Amino acid sequence: MDASSPPDRRTIVATIRDYVEQLREEGMEGLPASASPTPRATPAASAPASIKPDAAPIPSELFSKYPGLEKTSTLDELREFIGDCQRCKLAPRRTNLVFGVGNPNAQLMFVGEGPGADEDARGEPFVGRAGQLLTDIIERGMGISRADVYICNVIKCRPPDNRNPEPDEVAACEPFLFRQIDIVRPRAIVGLGTFAVQAVLKVKIPISKLRGNWQDFRGIRFMPTFHPAYLLRTPGDKRLVWADIQEVMKYLGMPIPRRGGSAS
Template sequence: MHRLYSALQLKKLLIQKALGETYTQPLPTLQEKSTALPTSLDKLKELCNNCYLCELSKSRKKVVFGKGNPKSDILFIGEAPGATEDSVGEPFVGRAGELLTKMIENVLNRPRSSVYLSNIVKCRPPNNRAPTPKEALTCRPYIFQEIEIIKPKLIVALGATAFNYLTNDTTPISKARGHFFTHNDIKVIPTFHPS
């Protein structure tokens, strides 16, 4: 059922693209959306690498899929890749990544390689702007499936965008910082983005 639904939606998108439409509204998803997506990180990454569902795919150099220890109990999620990440194809490798690495090593007393890092969207928004709601909603099934595969005990939401899209909470990051929230029974702690 899910594969048929996905195939029909893909057909609809391809027809719209052939008719010259450059972007469409995010498609309604089935309640059990995660079952339609791959259950391994490698296959999910391959799916992301072939994604052209939003305008961000047109300007990206590389898809920036999550990286790190897939068995980690801690998952860090930012909002979107920056210019360096877009060139390299890995999350948090620019200046913000250097600061995040220092935070992980000095505060958590563990190497960066012991945690998993990802972003709400997998492609860089132009001019390093925040992802639009449409872009984030289009990419949301990918990050939700990544979370489901990794099964962390704690998610550190880096910045307001990551916090808002994970929890659907609109509390300002300055007030939410340091408090626990949840995403599908997983603890989420928001903090400022290291950029």
């Protein structure tokens, strides 16, 4: 394109979308429930990493939208229950439903917002550029295999043009996320980005106020942090995410490498 030519509409829209997403991640939407940020909880004495505490089961009423969902006892059964899902308006435009991947008995779960173009094409969460960064966080930073954790999203189908999921789409899909959590029963969950954190915790507090502070999700420790896509645009905040990940590692009793960073 000639330097004097105005940018086309697609370029303008993409630029605006990236800017708005950056504002979201920096906490420019929503108001905190109180004037003070949520205090950092002092981690309780953790059990050995191979033992999971008894997390409170997710109440069955959260699954009542889909009778029979509460009877699924494995991830394979849950995936079969979801089937060729047509339960919301995202279905007609998706290429693949993106269910989740990883260890069904994982100590640690990562929850993102929803699939992007790469994920929609492959049917696997976090496989694009942001996914590569998440893999670095897990493998280079934490020193474990990506296959050792469980990774999924709040919604399982890609919204058109990567727009934010709408409330009716979240309502249609979140029972499946809650059932995934109930089946895996991780010791800790890392929420990636504003949307995922707010959707799981049912709050409107900006991610900039929540990140780094332990929350509780029905008896499971929940650590909010920035989304890897945000870190691609704002690499200076990788240190904040690494600090959050180190808190998770401490809670799980994992050794923290002396050198290196999760998102370096």
